[in-house]
Amino acid sequence: MACNIYEDPDLTMKVSYNKGARRKGWEREEKVVDIYESADMLTGPRLNPSRKGRGARTQKRPPAVQRNSYKAAALILGLLCLLLLAGISVLLILYLPISLKSKQPNLTCQIQTKEKQNQSDTEWxxxxxxxxxxxxxxxxxxxxxxxxxxxxxxxxxxxxxxxxxxxxxxxxxxxxxxxxxxxxxxxxxxxxxxxxxxxxxxxxxxxxxxxxxxxxxxxxxxxxxxxxxxxxxxxxxxxxxxx
The missing domain is CATH 3.10.100.10 (Mannose-Binding Protein A, subunit A)
Structure with a gap:
């Protein structure tokens, strides 16, 4: 009977053996012993040691594509920070002269008012x-x-x-x-x-x-x-x- 090596193995085997030879008219006694093999031993995955070693090495070091994406993200974040600082600097440069000009007329008006008041006081x-x-x-x-x-x-x-x-x-x-x-x-x-x-x-x-x-x-x-x-x-x- 042909045996297919790709079929699932039979986990139970029956083995017969003679307890002793037929001597002096004794009848041969046969016993059948069932041998069970561990399912884990037969059905577990057969790992290739060479492949397992290579997998451990690749986990320690990320792929080159992944490292490049991290560098690109860090570069973009740095550029955004620089642009933000530049924008704040431009706003300060534009805002300070305007604020100083807006306050200057008020000071001028106060000085003129005081001068007029002093002049009017001298007229008394x-x-x-x-x-x-x-x-x-x-x-x-x-x-x-x-x-x-x-x-x-x-x-x-x-x-x-x-x-x-x-x-x-x-x-x-x-x-x-x-x-x-x-x-x-x-x-x-x-x-x-x-x-x-x-x-x-x-x-x-x-x-x-x-x-x-x-x-x-x-x-x-x-x-x-x-x-x-x-x-x-x-x-x-x-x-x-x-x-």
Missing amino acids: QEFRLSHFYYASAEKKNWTESRKNCQRRGGDLVIINSFEKQKFIQRMKIHGDSWIGLQTSDKWNVKWTWVDGSEPRYSAWKQGVNINPEAESRGYIDQQGLWMRNKNGLKHWICEKKNY
């Missing part, structure tokens, strides 16, 4: 160490003139003594100037100062009708004499206390 004239007076070079109506004095920390001038009247006359005024004299209360019209007090002293120009009329305002001429008007553009004189 002192009287008895208690009050300062300012004569404007501009022209406004009575209401706007008073607002300007209030922004400067004072109000339109109140002339309530002969001594202050003489001081105002000696001031360098540029022409007809509003003072803090006005009429109030339509039903009981009378002259009052901007602080609500009534005049205790007056220096009306001769021939001026001093009878109070509604919405009348007082001003002084170039000689410092009082006159009246309801509206118009004039210079003005401010007064503030020396605290």
Whole structure:
């Protein structure tokens, strides 16, 4: 019977042997012994020692293609870092001059404001160490003139003594100037100062009708004499206390 070497081996084998020769009419005794072979010994993979050694060596060292891919990835990452640093440097170079220019006008405006404030302070004239007076070079109506004095920390001038009247006359005024004299209360019209007090002293120009009329305002001429008007553009004189 032909035997196929590629067929799976029979894991069990039966072997017969004679326990002894036939002697003196003894019958031959045969026993059958089953021999089992380990399945692992027969069915396990037959490894080639030479191939196994080569596999161990190749695991220790990655292929050349894999090493090249690692180098390429590291190179690309390095280039990206360089580009990022270059971009940040360019942004800083472009941003710093712009920020400095944007801050420079603010500093200029602050300096100009301080200079104007110092100039306006020098225009104030002192009287008895208690009050300062300012004569404007501009022209406004009575209401706007008073607002300007209030922004400067004072109000339109109140002339309530002969001594202050003489001081105002000696001031360098540029022409007809509003003072803090006005009429109030339509039903009981009378002259009052901007602080609500009534005049205790007056220096009306001769021939001026001093009878109070509604919405009348007082001003002084170039000689410092009082006159009246309801509206118009004039210079003005401010007064503030020396605290």
